Every structure is written in C-alpha cells, then in structure tokens.
Amino acid sequence: MKYPFSTIAVVIISTGLLIACGNKKDDTAAQQPPPAIAVGVTAVRQGNAVYYDQYPATITALTEVQIRPQVSGYITGIYFQDGQHVTKGQKLYSIDQQQYRGTYEQAVANLNVAKANMARAQQDAERYQQLAEQDAIARQTLEHALADLNTAKSQVAAQQANVSAVGTNLRYSTIYAPLTGTIGISQVKVGAAVSPGTLVLNTISADNPMAVDFAVDQKSIPRFMELQRQGTHHADSTFTLVLSDGSVYPVPGQLSVVDRAVDPQTGTIRVRLVFTNKNNVLRPGMSCNVRVKNNSGTEQILIPFKAVTEQMGEYFVYVVGDSSKVTERKVTLGQRIDEDVIVKDGLQPNEEIVTTGIQKLREGAVVKTNADTTGRK
Numbered sequence: 352m353k354y355p356f357s358t359i360a361v362v363i364i365s366t367g368l369l370i371a372c373g374n375k376k377d378d379t380a381a382q383q384p385p386p387a388i389a390v391g392v393t394a395v396r397q398g399n400a401v402y403y404d405q406y407p408a409t410i411t412a413l414t415e416v417q418i419r420p421q422v423s424g425y426i427t428g429i430y431f432q433d434g435q436h437v438t439k440g441q442k443l444y445s446i447d448q449q450q451y452r453g454t455y456e457q458a459v460a461n462l463n464v465a466k467a468n469m470a471r472a473q474q475d476a477e478r479y480q481q482l483a484e485q486d487a488i489a490r491q492t493l494e495h496a497l498a499d500l501n502t503a504k505s506q507v508a509a510q511q512a513n514v515s516a517v518g519t520n521l522r523y524s525t526i527y528a529p530l531t532g533t534i535g536i537s538q539v540k541v542g543a544a545v546s547p548g549t550l551v552l553n554t555i556s557a558d559n560p561m562a563v564d565f566a567v568d569q570k571s572i573p574r575f576m577e578l579q580r581q582g583t584h585h586a587d588s589t590f591t592l593v594l595s596d597g598s599v600y601p602v603p604g605q606l607s608v609v610d611r612a613v614d615p616q617t618g619t620i621r622v623r624l625v626f627t628n629k630n631n632v633l634r635p636g637m638s639c640n641v642r643v644k645n646n647s648g649t650e651q652i653l654i655p656f657k658a659v660t661e662q663m664g665e666y667f668v669y670v671v672g673d674s675s676k677v678t679e680r681k682v683t684l685g686q687r688i689d690e691d692v693i694v695k696d697g698l699q700p701n702e703e704i705v706t707t708g709i710q711k712l713r714e715g716a717v718v719k720t721n722a723d724t725t726g727r728k
Contacts, residue, residue, distance in 0.1 A: 391707030412556035
C-alpha cells in the first residue's frame with residue numbers, strides 16, 4: 352500500500368514533537384534539587400563539666416616489715432595463727448635458746464670474776480698509796496699496783512661488752528612483732544633450722560590505714576600539688592576507689608603525698624592516697640582504679656558524643672547553617688562524660704549540630720531538622 356506524501360510528513364513531525372516534549376520533561380526533572388534529608392539536631396550548650404579522671408592503681412601498706420632471724424638455731428615455737436592481726440611487742444617465734452643462755456650465763460660469771468679482781472686491785476692500790484705517802488714502800492710498788500688496777504678495770508669493761516653481745520643473741524632468739532598489723536603465712540615450721548641471711552620468716556604489714564599508689568602524667572603535677580595544698584576538706588568527694596570487681600569502696604580517700612621526682616623513663620610521677628581500712632577489705636598488692644574528681648569551675652562546651660564522626664584520628668561534626676545546609680567541621684575533643692563529650696575547640700554555644708542521620712549526609716547537603724532530645728541528661 353502506498354501512503355500520500357502529506358501523511359508521511361505529518362507522522363514525522365508528530366514524532367519529533369513527542370521526542371522534544373520528552374526531553375524537556377527529563378531536563379526539568381534533572382534541574383530539580385534533591386529532597387531534604389531528615390535528621391535530628393541539637394543545640395550546642397555550655398555546662399558545668401564535672402567528671403572523673405581514672406587511673407590504674409595498686410594498694411600497698413603504709414608500713415611493711417619482713418621478719419628475719421638474727422641468730423642461728425632451730426625454731427622451737429610459733430605463737431600466732433597465719434593471717435592473724437598482731438600487736439606491737441607480741442611474741443611470734445622462738446629459736447632454741449640453750450646455747451645462747453649458757454653462753455650468757457658464762458659471760459655474766461666472767462664479769463663477776465673481773466669485778467672481784469678489780470675490787471681487790473682497787474684495795475691494793477689504795478693501801479699502797481697510803482704507804483707511799485709515808486715513804487713506807489718503794490715508789491715502784493705503788494706504780495705496779497696502779498697498773499694492776501687499770502688492767503682489772505679494762506677486764507671488767509671487756510667482760511661487760513661480752514655480756515652485752517651474748518645477751519643480744521639471747522634476746523634475738525625470741526622474735527617479737529615490730530609493729531601492729533596483719534601477719535602473713537609463716538615460711539617455716541617448728542623444728543626448721545634457720546640462720547641470719549636472706550631467709551624471711553614472715554611479713555607484717557600495717558592494715559589501717561592503707562595506701563593507694565598511682566602514676567600521673569607530669570603535666571598534672573600542678574593540679575595534684577594544688578589538691579594537696581588545699582588539704583583534707585577535699586577527701587569527702589575528690590578521691591574514690593573502684594575495686595577489681597567494679598564495686599566502689601565506700602570510704603573516700605585523702606591525698607597523702609606527691610613523689611619527689613618524675614620517672615624519666617615514663618614521664619610520670621607517683622601519687623599516694625590514704626584510705627581507712629577498718630574492715631580489712633583492702634589488702635597489699637590489690638589492683639584497683641582511682642577516680643579523681645575533675646571540676647574546673649568554668650563552663651564547658653558539651654555535645655552528645657553520638658554527633659561526632661572520626662576520620663583518620665580526627666573528629667568532625669555536621670553543623671547546620673543557612674538554608675538548612677550542613678557543613679562538616681573539625682573539632683577538638685576533651686573528656687567524655689557519660690553520653691556527652693567536652694569540645695575544646697571548633698564549636699560555639701547555640702550552634703545546631705546533627706545528631707542522627709549522619710550516615711546519609713555529605714558536605715552541603717540540605718536537611719530537614721527535627722529536635723533530638725535523646726542522649727541528654
């Protein structure tokens with residue numbers, strides 16, 4: 352079938368018009384902006400930033416003494432129970448005293464003999480002195496008598512020193528508690544042979560109060576020196592102790608001392624707190640954490656931590672600006688406090704930041720904001 356030329360022309364023109372209209376619709380759709388992204392926002396606020404710095408710590412006794420034998424012999428008695436609370440001067444161990452007592456008694460007898468000899472020499476010297484004044488004896492006889500008296504005195508002094516020495520050994524054969532505290536498990540049993548040297552019979556440590564030692568960076572020295580200067584009225588809330596099971600020790604601590612020198616290897620300095628230990632919960636060597644209250648007394652910028660994104664060790668937030676467009680801004684963070692975090696630099700109070708829907712954003716995106724009330728105390 353053959354179509355007239357006019358009919359073919361009409362079809363071609365109609366088709367061209369339809370294609371042109373379709374292109375205009377596509378161009379119009381491409382020129383329309385993307386829809387606004389729904390996000391949650393919150394205003395940047397200032398607040399009193401009270402938080403706790405936490406440091407790993409070790410509990411230690413303020414006073415601890417190792418019990419060592421000072422004389423040789425066999426243990427003849429143990430007069431305490433392992434782990435018992437002992438008082439200063441309490442009898443702990445006895446070492447076989449027979450040889451030391453015999454030596455002591457012999458030394459005392461020798462001292463008595465020396466004293467008797469000195470008394471006789473004193474009498475002779477006095478008698479010869481009187482005779483010499485009467486020219487009844489030769490001068491040489493008097494000099495010999497005086498020399499004998501000096502010799503007798505020296506012998507007495509020597510015997511007294513010997514008595515003191517063997518008496519010390521006799522006293523050391525009985526061992527007494529040098530302080531009040533808790534004694535550990537005995538390292539020897541009755542009948543064991545001991546001698547002076549490296550052997551430790553036991554250890555006694557004072558148990559109330561107890562010390563807690565931890566290390567802080569040298570930059571923190573002024574802060575802790577100021578806390579020490581301010582004194583004991585900070586003991587009620589500044590220092591608390593978290594035990595290894597996560598429980599908080601019910602008694603607050605007190606700053607005792609900041610060590611004299613910084614460790615050049617670590618750049619830290621040791622700080623010691625003191626805690627009362629009436630129930631003997633704290634034991635030397637226990638690991639724990641010290642919480643130190645940090646309150647600068649000034650207003651700080653606080654934002655929800657969930658608003659922060661991290662990129663290669665740097666932190667950013669999305670700030671809502673004019674025309675509801677967001678800008679990614681770098682921030683410097685401080686201490687995290689529960690669900691919030693301190694911002695040291697990068698934000699101003701009352702600016703709006705995105706807290707939810709962050710994963711859908713890019714620089715310059717237009718957002719539709721809803722107030723975010725989550726994450727605030």
